[in-house]
Amino acid sequence: MQLLASYLHGTWSNGSGSRTPLVNPATEEVIAEVMSGGHDLAAAFRHARMAGERELAALSFAQRGALLGALSKAIHGAREELIALAVANGGNTRGDAKFDIDGGALTLSYYAELGAKLGTVQLLGDGEPLQVGRTARMAGQHVWARRRGVAIHINAFNFPAWGLCEKLACALLAGMPVIAKPATATALVAHRLAQLFEPLLPQGVLQVLIGPAGTLLDHTGPGDVVAFTGGSATAHVLRKQLPAVRLNVEADSLNAAILGPDVELTSEAGNLFLADVVRDMTQKTGQKCTAIRRVLVPEARFKDVCEAMRERLASLAVGDPARDDVRMGPLATAQQRDDVRAGIARLVAATEAVHGTGDVTPIGVPAGKGFFVGPVVRSTSSPLDCEPLHSHEIFGPVTTVAPYDGAAAFAAEFIARGEGCLVSSAYSDDRDWVASFVTAAAPWAGRLYLGSAKMAAQSPGPGTVLPSLVHGGPGRAGGGEELGGERGLHFYMQRCALEGDASVLKSLLS
């Protein structure tokens, strides 16, 4: 049995203690093991603060970007192997696995290019010079400076490749050494990435703890930052545990999709809407933080939308994701399956059936094995008052459809009931409706995806996180921000207002 080692303080070590099995969630076969602890985490922090800090200080943005480029290439070189690991350990179909792995490589190469563009400056300028005295001589200039400290990355189980890469890209380009802790259940992909990346990076720049976090966060000190992706319950614990540490949280999100009152289902925008909703509730078995959990459609289209979803989902093949004919695999863990089933039960008590119950007979799997839940669509005629719809993220292939009067204000209020989300989408070719919608809904979303006829042919879909656009959301979604081009570096930097002689300030940015 493969035992997954951690890469800490310059060495690979298995750790010690009890063994936790990693399984194939389709077959429940044990495919690897991790130890429960026994790592010298204090030494890992020292290594980051000494070697990692020294190595990064010696590199320009362009040089750090070149490192990210090498990591991206390494992923491309091992792509098939990584996809196989994701299928075996993550319950991913080949498509799901590519979404994760290619997404990671793309994000690394995006930040590699940004590094080349930033070049050899020491400080990044923030805005224009300002006059702060009687004459232009006395000036102010905001800058972003590399933080000194360690970046701790706590990643979620659903994107072992992309999650590791997107956080690493920003931290490393900004100039902070990283200790990453992938989720244990799906650690095979992250572990292989750590093996691929290790020889390509200077000492101390990236360390990877495979297995439980243990006392990891007890070692944080001034200058350190923690970026966390996961459930809101854990996020609350972290906030209370780390009141003095800079913390970025990406947590629960009840993303919505809104069909505008002007859109026919047979139109380009209507087709895009249906395709996005069905894909974003079933891709990665609904285990995407950006998946569509709530759908609002004009009363006149309500029946047609339900019918179209039934039709598309009826033909969805669920089973062993290693098979070519399977379109949706299992959930990643038994715990996830139990949580999703509990969520469905809560929803069932407050909504009506449209499609599915969650029960499914998976293709190509020994009877009774695997953490499978089939797609479920529910509906409610009380979209604003359906409490479980707005208060609980069901992290699986489950969504709820509701009718509305077509008013943009109602759609925005529906989104607001989720108390903050990562992304929501609206489909309309009516610019006035879109303008009203955006103004009212934007405070509740980190991203708003505006589907329309004109962009339908080249849309990446609302569920795809792009490195150039901010990822994160207010309130329930954690209040954090990642990516967004250069914005993604800011969490790992300190904004500082410089004040002094204008020519001195100018020389500092050249």
Next chain:
Amino acid sequence: MQLLASYLHGTWSNGSGSRTPLVNPATEEVIAEVMSGGHDLAAAFRHARMAGERELAALSFAQRGALLGALSKAIHGAREELIALAVANGGNTRGDAKFDIDGGALTLSYYAELGAKLGTVQLLGDGEPLQVGRTARMAGQHVWARRRGVAIHINAFNFPAWGLCEKLACALLAGMPVIAKPATATALVAHRLAQLFEPLLPQGVLQVLIGPAGTLLDHTGPGDVVAFTGGSATAHVLRKQLPAVRLNVEADSLNAAILGPDVELTSEAGNLFLADVVRDMTQKTGQKCTAIRRVLVPEARFKDVCEAMRERLASLAVGDPARDDVRMGPLATAQQRDDVRAGIARLVAATEAVHGTGDVTPIGVPAGKGFFVGPVVRSTSSPLDCEPLHSHEIFGPVTTVAPYDGAAAFAAEFIARGEGCLVSSAYSDDRDWVASFVTAAAPWAGRLYLGSAKMAAQSPGPGTVLPSLVHGGPGRAGGGEELGGERGLHFYMQRCALEGDASVLKSLLS
């Protein structure tokens, strides 16, 4: 005896419960009282969410700016009265009072002008449009949108006018209704401002709770934000109490001043350094979050700096700040005096004497009355290892001087030992030294003030917070940001990435 009422849910109410006296800290005379509670805070939140939200939604940035302009004018109109209140209730000299009150008016008028500039747009653009699809048609655009919710402002005792105004200016211009809670001990000035502002603002836009916070924070919900200025102990409690609320903290700060190795004390930069250090340790009796607590000077200048400080401080008249001949008043409260004395005792155990013990016989005050502490300068020959110097903010007229070898890296390390500050300053005409210093020190400061011969004649000094520059600092200083021009609005807004057809996105920003 004047009983200070709160302005909540559209009415002035005294509250109920026990009475807390507000005193003149120079004479200990009781000059007003506040009740311990008895306010309908739930009604205040409802008022903000209904009336305040509705009124602000109807106003453009320009119109909100015009309101701020009216508030600034109201301060100018009542300036002498406000100064008298600050002298009586805050222990302020006339100069101290002007620093607070004029600073508040200036900040309001700065944001009034910004409002006029922003005009009538609904969303503020953040960066340029991005191509996110195969062609330029599929685009991304980041925007800032007005948050929906209530802004709770918890202000510190030392700047009752400026603190109220600087937070209010940003929140109101961004479009959030405010409930402000001034510090009780010095509430006379804030209470008078609330009286002046009330008739000038639409219903629900500003409410002011005078007295203890009580259950104020228990009413916060999705969309609400809390901006806190005060001690780090309270900040930690808030963070734990409000894990899901957007929180801005400005807390303790061990600001440093560094004399560069090239600067003669008799030069322009040298004079500026001495003037800044002495002013920023004695202005407002050292009760400024931006005051200079730690001073580092080249070994060769160490004795001269100590001598010059002794000389300047020996002639400092301490006493009743209502007198024209007094340059420094008392601390604001008995508790502050006790805390400062305890801090001096800790420092004394680890440093050597340069000037003063804190004991002082104040001018024009009945014997034994008033919360006075005289200026204290200590020194240490171990600037990096003097633990109390770097771990405890003494919020009074106390500073410590230490010698160093003149290396920029050492100076930056000295600043870093404070684990994050609001501002630090360095005085040098050597551009290479300044460049090394800034790169190494910027991660540890929200602002770096670079003193030099060229700007000496028009320098505002490091202790002056300007509305155009960010105010806040990493780590111990709370990790927050206020002001900084348009940046100051962002805490009260949500950044949202819009994704869609390029021409649609463009139309949303026009």
